[in-house]
Amino acid sequence: MIDFEPKYITFDCYGTLTNFQMGQSARELYGDKLDPAKMDEFVEFFRGYRMDEILGAWKPYRDVVVNSVRRTCERTGVPFDEATALKIYEAVPGWGPHADVPEGLSRLASKYKLVILSNASDDQIHSNVGKLGAPFHKVYTAQQAQAYKPLQKAFEYMFSQLDCNPEDVLHVSSSFRYDLMTAYDMGIRHKAFVNRRHEPLNPYYGVNEVSGIPQLASLLGL
Template sequence: MSFKTPKFITFDCYGTLTNFEMGPAARKQYANLVPADKMDGFVESFRGFRLDEVLGAWKPYSEVVHNSIERTCKVWNVKFDAADARAIYESVPTWGPHPDVPAGLAKIAHEIPLVILSNADNSQIQSNVDKLGAPFHKVFTAEMANSYKPRRQGFEYMLDQLGCGPEDIMHCSSSFRYDLMTAYDMGIKNKAWINRGHEPACPFYEYREIKDAGGLAGLVGL
């Protein structure tokens, strides 16, 4: 079943298009500080603190990472060094796309304008976007919106900048907590969940599920 062709297809970037390697970066940085049998728990705590850090007022993403890993170290009784946090943050621009993304985007990029709304700093995002292999009409960051997802302000900013309403877009993400729950609350009817395996299905939020970016063309009838 396909959606009505939207004016824009909007995307989360990290995790959905770009392979989100924050966990692997933390594992690498803390390999000599965290015992192997505790590493999964350490990384899971880091994930949870990152979400908590973006729910308040905007701050640079370097601070989000710094605060999250510092709080994680406190919980796990691991020595914190700001240089470790900085190394994890500075790895972000090196991350590339999921293997299915360039070909999947190529099927739609010249038919419908593509847009990114990302929890990123302005200084990070372009390096990751350049690796996606497709032209993007607009790229919006949390820094531009002065707010991180899952707060609504970023979505509101994006729609204002595009000059359209919730009915005019299809929003695509691999995350319910950061994107699709908020999109649902905002009345965005056309939603695609790219199932990357890092969150369970949540049918209440009324989306179409696809296994990878190759399924996007079928959703919009291309």
């Protein structure tokens, strides 16, 4: 059990709640240009460049995706076409939740105020949130914060908007690199790692590991 009553439960969205399909989209668009091993390499480079693109000054998420595809194409010798890269960005609003999410969120929403802090653009995120099956108290984006996670500025924006402190929230994510390491550094004591199998558990950061959102609800007595 989690022996804590948060003022807010704050969530990462893409990957944690929404089924993140950036790699799959890349495979669909570039799979006919590379053999399977090279395609796996392409997806990994694309993942790394997306992280690299968000660590500086804020830029629109469209540019993050397109720049990451361009750099990946240059790295792997695949011809770059901006219109093809944009198809990956344009697919984002159609992504739906992981199968466990609507049930778990509806249980949590019966008692707690739910908040999203997402590396998203304002013109896309609400389509994804609308598919999650539960009401959210607030939805904050990198565009609003003018900073992407893992930068602390993104979390600071959320705390300022909510008028609360790090110790008031339970932060939930499937990513240590984007969320949970920064949450630890900021003094967020209560954290949950949703193990979606795209990052390994790292116990050093003091998280409650759960397999899905229903298990999180159970740990909170719901």
